[in-house]
Amino acid sequence: NFGLTVVAAVLMSLAVARLVTPMIAAYFLKSFGHVSHGEGKVMDWYVRTLHWTLDSRKAAAWRARGGMRRVFSRVMDHRLWAIGAGVLAFALTLFMFTVIPSQFQPTRDEDDATAQIEMVPGTTLAQTDAVVSRVSALLGQQPVVSTVYARTRVGSGTVTANLREDRKEKSVDFERRLAPQLTAIPDARVSIRSQSGWGGSGRDVTVVLGGSDPAKLQQAADKIVGEMGGLKSLTAPRVSGGMQRPEIVIKPRFDLAANLGVTTQALSSAIRIATLGDIDQNSARFSLSDRQIPIRVALDQSARTSLSTIQNLPVSTASGGSVPLNLVADIGLGSGPTKIDRVNQQRQITLGADLAPGVVISNAMKQVHALPSMKNLPVGVSELTLGQSKWQAEMITNFITAVIAGTFLVFAVLVLLYRRVLPPFVNMGSLLLAPLGGLIALWATGQPLSLPVYIGLLMLLGIVAKNSILLIDFALDEMSKGVDAFTAIIDAGHKRAQPIVMTTVAMVAGMVPTAMSLSGDSSSRAPMGTVVIGGLALSTLLTLLIIPAAFSLAVGIERYVGPRLGRRLLTYRPGDNGDEVIGIAGANPGPLLGPATGKLGHGRDQGDGAQPAE
Template sequence: GRFFYQFGITVAGAVIISLFVAFTLTPMLSSRFLKHEPELGPYRPGLIYLPGNLLKWILRTWNNFFNGFNDRYKTTLEWVLHHRLATLIIATLAFIGALGLGSMIPSEFTPEQDQNQIYISFKAGPDASLEETANLAAIAEEKIRMYPEVSHILTSIGGEQTPVNEGTILVKLPPKSERKRTVFELIPLVRQDLSTIAGFNPQVATEASEGGGSQTVEYSVRGPDLNITKLIASQFEDIMRQAPGAVDVQNSEKQARPEIQISMDRDVANDLGLSVAGVATTIRNLIDGVVISRLKDVNEEYDIRLQLAPEYRKNIDDIARIKVPSMKKVGGENYLFEVGNIAEMKWSSSPNEIRRYNRQREVRVGCNVATGYATSNISDYLMANLNKINIPPGYDIKPVGMLQIMGESFASIFMAMALAIIFIYLLLASQFESFIDPLAIMLSLPLAVVGALLLMFIVQAKLSIVSLIGIVLLMGLVTKNAILLIDYAKQQRRKGINRHDALLIAGPVRLRPILMTTLAMIFGMLPLAFGIGPGAEFRAPMAIAIIGGLISSTLLTLVVVPVVYTILDDIAAKLVGHETVQREVEEEADQSE
């Protein structure tokens, strides 16, 4: 809910300050600078008058265009007022069509950005040592350095919570303006090159995944029995591999690590004075090593680890020859016994980690999204084909990580949109002292959605939390046009003008301020929509939604809102038994009476 907290605070603060300026500074400046402008006059000959003549031509051209547009608008407004049913049908079809287009727009959580980097997480074979993993990473680095756009490479392998067969490679690139190819063009090429390395399993993305998952699209397959859960996860993985745009498909249970299982004969061990804990500790100290001291070199300190040499800890026979001291003494002497004499050893495998979700065994199946696709392309395909899997009762497949956060965030945005509509209605109802008039004004809201979705569909933008924030912002922007129109029409009705003529007066008079404010907002959003500057991919969807919503809302509001206003006014008049707007009695008439 706080994803755009700073954005909301900034917009609210700016609107409050602009309201204060509009009530104080603007009237003062208008009284000082606004004068009666004389006629432009004819063009004057001579080169010296060229700038003035050019300005006159621009002003005349604009005024002629606007006057012609105003006349055509008045004619259109008069037509729609006489054909109210046809106008409503057209507006309704436009809204339904926009919703249909909206279902065709792919969605994602946040837009992908060219952040001048490529993030690669990789896994070597389950039994790979640190040296083997480092060799594979070195081969990957050589392939990555072949791209001229690469400036720096940082590789890390293993860690406190990461096994030695896993690691990451962070590839830094120059600024976008200094290279010919974008990150989105490089990622498929890098992924293809790295996939040719035997024993190297990479995942290539623009940044590390958030939300607790390791990939953009991730599902949790859970249930009480691990074997059945594995079977369901395997079938779900097969479906995911066929999904459009799914790359780097991973299954958490397919990375089982080989291990040597040691089963002690407890009776024999007890007779020889050996304990399970003592045997385990001795093997661990010799194989994994134990830190016995630290070496200080200038400002750095290094652990001194004591362990068997590599050639003495390669296989089962080496472990079988490890000698463990007995706790019993015979004739005052300590005896050592080989592990192979008291235990049975065999190769086996086990998962790297045991996953649980809500106390149920879990298997994670996930993938990344290929360039040119969206998260919804994969999730919609998976949900459409989920019925191909026989899921027993008690087992479930649910989205997790970024996909889960995306669903929760979208739900929160729609809730915020609903609250915005309620608050707008309450504010308008108090302002107009009517419960009916705000309904006509608020018709601008669905009309704004028409343009927002239509423009996003035309430019092939993706629906994300950023574009939804733009649609929420539209809720407060587009109602101003209808307010200007309806308020002025009601002023004319209070002067005794009938409703039809009042609307024909209000429309052309309010057309200029409506177009001025709308065009100012559109031109202010154009730099964001064009994607200029670093991080522009993140901001552009919001600007596209706002521009599309403003265009459709302005054009449709000028013709549809007056029609709806007349219909609602007729309904209200029938309910109260008289006209909803009464003519104001002039003060002079009151005094004469």
């Protein structure tokens, strides 16, 4: 939806710029003759700086002297210094991506907080209600809570606290501050329902382990939970849904049963009737006029709780007699899980924990993955990527795919527009300068990387690409009229700096209310505004200084490599079609190139748009 909205908005703005704006300008604008464009102290400083970044005279002087000076002459070329600044900016961008913590969605300031209570199996309704009442009283005593709603079920319960509108504490800070007090309640598991816990344990941090051996899986989970308890960034780590309930364990003595003539079928039938009751396929049926009702035979509920009753349960033999169950099987009490979870036919176990105040999930997960038990999982046990972690990994993969696909599409359009190869590479290189300012702004404001940040980075890439296109397109247009490359680049920087800065200022001003969170909960909008403001401010400056130098180098490379490749790859020679051959304006006499047609989209005739191929 975001992509379709941007495409529709850009197409509409293009139609307005090409159709409506010229019509309005024809009616309301008046001509006052020649007026100086974009003059002032700031512009004078920029033009001087631009001259310095394009200065290669000292490099040419060193090269002319020969010897070792010729080898190191490139170091004195200021254009390479500008390119070096761009490389340094890109390296700093990669470093900032590793420094800033990340999460899938930014935490929201919600109007309520919900505590979940889970009791041990076998807890009565009265015992559960006592714990729910204790949690409800604890939440109701908090100054930021206005009302409390509690619901009690057998073995579980929920308590929802509605927060005051005039509170100064955010709901996330309130939940994390209260989490240690809730986990201290005995004989119950009490946790706050996390905003980011969907698809997992329902808590802030979720680690999912998978394996085929239940014993190894449980042992590894218990060991990891013990080590997670020593991390200050986590609160109350435990195995989610791993409560053990009491159960009767029956282990048949197959050798003795065979000697007594007890078959496996008779043994399983006796055990089944003693616990679950006979299955519907084997049960008798009571026939009614419209249906048949199965009659399930089972021990009474009170008899099932008596171990002696089950031990003395008769088991039929092949001779027609019966023996007590405890004679052919060992019967005792044990414990087992309340449920078994599987993913792709692989048994899984989920670990969950709450985050301490001020901790971001990416930092906590780095500490968890650095634990010795996580680094040395037993053979057959592995970590599974599910829930929010899976979505976050897919989001980053899709973002990278979208950027690469968009870059190739823009590159293809620019090659058709310029009819050149290297200038589009300069435009694409400007995209590497876009994220740095936004990442610095996020780091300064303490905001982590999240989905809105990646959306803001996509917006940044489009705006920065447009700025570089304005510069290079104007310079190429001037060069097609016979202006030398140096003068064309200086003129492009002089006359296109003001529109670029105006666009940046307008975009930044529009994003200020979003970044400052002036109304409502803007947790999902503020990161996007912050990254756009910081990215535009710095990338505009870098674009105006680095892109002209990179374009100047690209023109020089084209002049050097183009004729040499042409002699080796092309059979056509300038002048073969009978047209007049012209040279490159401002360049040393060299290979002569034929005329080129007008630039795509400029509406020139064949003769007006003559442009030498570089």
